[in-house]
Amino acid sequence: MYSEKVMDHFMHPRNMGEIENADAVGTVGNAKCGDIMRIFLKIENGIVVDAKFKTFGCGSAIATSSMATEMIIGKSIDEVLQLSNKAVAEALDGLPPQKMHCSLLAEQAVKAALKEYYEKHGLIDDSNRAIFAEAEDHEHDGE
Amino acid sequence: MAQEERKFVYLDNAATTRMRPEVLEAMLPYFTEHYGNPSSLYEVGRDAKKAVELAREKVARAIGAEPSEIVFTGSGSEADNWAIKGVAQALEKKGRHIVTSAIEHHAVLHSVEALAKRGWEVTYVPVDDQGIVDPADVERAIRPDTVLVTIMMANNEIGTVQPVDEIGRICRAKGVWFHTDAVQAAGALPIDMKMLSVDLCSFSAHKIYGPKGVGALYIRKGVRLPVFIDGGGQERKRRAGTENVPGVVGFGRAFELAASEQPANAARLTEIRDAAIARIMGGIPHVRLNGHPTKRLPGNANFSFQFIEGESLLLLLDMYGFACSSGSACTSGSLDPSHVLLAIGLVHEIAHGSLRVTFGKENGLDDIEPLFEALVKVVDRLREMSPLYDEYLKAEGKK
Numbered sequence A: 001m002y003s004e005k006v007m008d009h010f011m012h013p014r015n016m017g018e019i020e021n022a023d024a025v026g027t028v029g030n031a032k033c034g035d036i037m038r039i040f041l042k043i044e045n046g047i048v049v050d051a052k053f054k055t056f057g058c059g060s061a062i063a064t065s066s067m068a069t070e071m072i073i074g075k076s077i078d079e080v081l082q083l084s085n086k087a088v089a090e091a092l093d094g095l096p097p098q099k100m101h102c103s104l105l106a107e108q109a110v111k112a113a114l115k116e117y118y119e120k121h122g123l124i125d126d127s128n129r130a131i132f133a134e135a136e137d138h139e140h141d142g143e
Numbered sequence B: 001m002a003q004e005e006r007k008f009v010y011l012d013n014a015a016t017t018r019m020r021p022e023v024l025e026a027m028l029p030y031f032t033e034h035y036g037n038p039s040s041l042y043e044v045g046r047d048a049k050k051a052v053e054l055a056r057e058k059v060a061r062a063i064g065a066e067p068s069e070i071v072f073t074g075s076g077s078e079a080d081n082w083a084i085k086g087v088a089q090a091l092e093k094k095g096r097h098i099v100t101s102a103i104e105h106h107a108v109l110h111s112v113e114a115l116a117k118r119g120w121e122v123t124y125v126p127v128d129d130q131g132i133v134d135p136a137d138v139e140r141a142i143r144p145d146t147v148l149v150t151i152m153m154a155n156n157e158i159g160t161v162q163p164v165d166e167i168g169r170i171c172r173a174k175g176v177w178f179h180t181d182a183v184q185a186a187g188a189l190p191i192d193m194k195m196l197s198v199d200l201c202s203f204s205a206h207k208i209y210g211p212k213g214v215g216a217l218y219i220r221k222g223v224r225l226p227v228f229i230d231g232g233g234q235e236r237k238r239r240a241g242t243e244n245v246p247g248v249v250g251f252g253r254a255f256e257l258a259a260s261e262q263p264a265n266a267a268r269l270t271e272i273r274d275a276a277i278a279r280i281m282g283g284i285p286h287v288r289l290n291g292h293p294t295k296r297l298p299g300n301a302n303f304s305f306q307f308i309e310g311e312s313l314l315l316l317l318d319m320y321g322f323a324c325s326s327g328s329a330c331t332s333g334s335l336d337p338s339h340v341l342l343a344i345g346l347v348h349e350i351a352h353g354s355l356r357v358t359f360g361k362e363n364g365l366d367d368i369e370p371l372f373e374a375l376v377k378v379v380d381r382l383r384e385m386s387p388l389y390d391e392y393l394k395a396e397g398k399k
Helices: A004-011 A059-072 A085-091 A097-120 A129-141 B021-030 B043-062 B076-090 B106-117 B135-141 B164-174 B245-283 B310-319 B339-343 B348-352 B365-385 B387-395
Strands: A024-030 A035-044 A047-056 B070-073 B097-101 B121-125 B146-150 B177-181 B200-204 B215-219 B287-289 B300-305 B354-358
Touching: A004 A059, A004 B310, A024 A097, A035 A059, A035 A097, A035 B387, A047 A059, A047 B365, A047 B387, A059 A085, A059 A097, A059 B310, A085 A097, A097 A129, B021 B245, B043 B070, B043 B245, B070 B076, B076 B106, B076 B146, B076 B177, B076 B200, B076 B215, B097 B106, B106 B121, B121 B135, B135 B146, B135 B164, B146 B164, B164 B177, B245 B287, B245 B300, B245 B365, B310 B354, B310 B365, B339 B348, B348 B354
Parallel strands: B097 B121, B097 B146, B146 B177, B177 B200
Antiparallel strands: A024 A035, A035 A047, B070 B215, B200 B215, B287 B300, B300 B354
16 A cells, blocks of 8 residues: 555665754654654754654655655755655655645644744744745644 | 565564465365355355355354354454444334443444434443453443444454453443454454353454454344345345355465464463563663553553654664564654553553564564564664654753
8 A cells, every 4th residue: 555665765764863953843743643753953064964854653654754855954944944855755756635635744843843943043034934834733732 | 674584474473374284275175176156056055055064163163153143244344333233223213322342443433433323322331451341330321222342352453352251241231232343352362152141243364364354243142233235145134246256265274273372372372472571661761651550461561652753663673684563653644643542541642652563373582582672772762863852862861
């Protein structure tokens, strides 16, 4: 039921772990629903230089966390803000329909982390406010 | 991962079983040599008819019933549907209330839900934290308009064995028909309809080393159900359709063997189960056993591993060659974990981390240590990834 890419990222997750003194951390999901994703970012000069994750969840939750971190490392924060769950799912050669929410969780975890960073650095403006408002809804799910 | 040394170990015998060679052997002539339609008058037809009736006798004998009390179905689910919807239809004028439990198989739960949508009332008796129904709750739930009590003999997920003898006596005393789903119990527990106050009972062939696509419903003499499938005269005009002759023959052979081997099989599986439970509970921290420690199916063990999720647990175990099952949401196709695990009072996150291991004929004590070793690795690995485990370690001051 999973693509080979999903299985590969599940079996050999990239960037699993924590970043000590991360510049931003985002946590979404909740244990009740069976998945929690936490993304750690290291940001230097507006570039995501490192990303790591910790995830409680099913195979696709782990695979999407892994893929999302791989996709954002080396990108500017403004680019990372455009990350979509569809792009994560496509990069994994697709997810079963009932697992698409896992890719959404990965997108929201990244955005929750970025929000923290944007707020801390006074970078929130009209161009990104809507994106963060959506991320915030999911962040509250995680509490 | 050590895929090259991987050996496949099947530990999901509650899902289905591998057909026994004796069963296959019994079935084979009915695909080719004795291919006739049992309703036909000529010889190949008569051969097939005889085989079906002999299989019916075997199934009846295995449960202490009369052959006329057995009808063959296409599955255990069909038998459940027929029993429940049949009684509802037959006794509609008497009343429209059904009593069941919170931990039934979906074939039962969805059948009563279908009736509820059409105006029947349903009382779901609870189970305790080990998954056992209190017969006193059943007694209290029965009303003057109750037409059926349906409570399973043993649960498919946590293996809990229900006090169906006592529940049956209560129903009998109150004049209410009692149906029990014995799909998991067959071959595992002694079943004797002469000793039980059971009016309707569902069985399935593929859980007892027989073929898929065959089930049976025991209908006690005197219990009259409406016709289930209209058509020809098969199954005494109650379920039309040309019989699944090879399947039915296989079922008869499988049940005959299962019943004769039941005591030895139960003793052997209980030993394996208890050794597995002791090893896993003793060797892995933050694990709980779901269900009752002793009032459970001989081959069933069900655990919850804290801080991890069941589907990823199954996928990794599969990489080590172990086939098991889980009650997590991700394996049920919904966002909620198993209704059985929630009914015994597990919080969602613990229910999501469940693992069902069901031993069968082909398993032995020597499967336990490799399973344990794989589990240690898999559980450690998923906990290392888990933010919940991090939080636990921080709260305990271990990190």
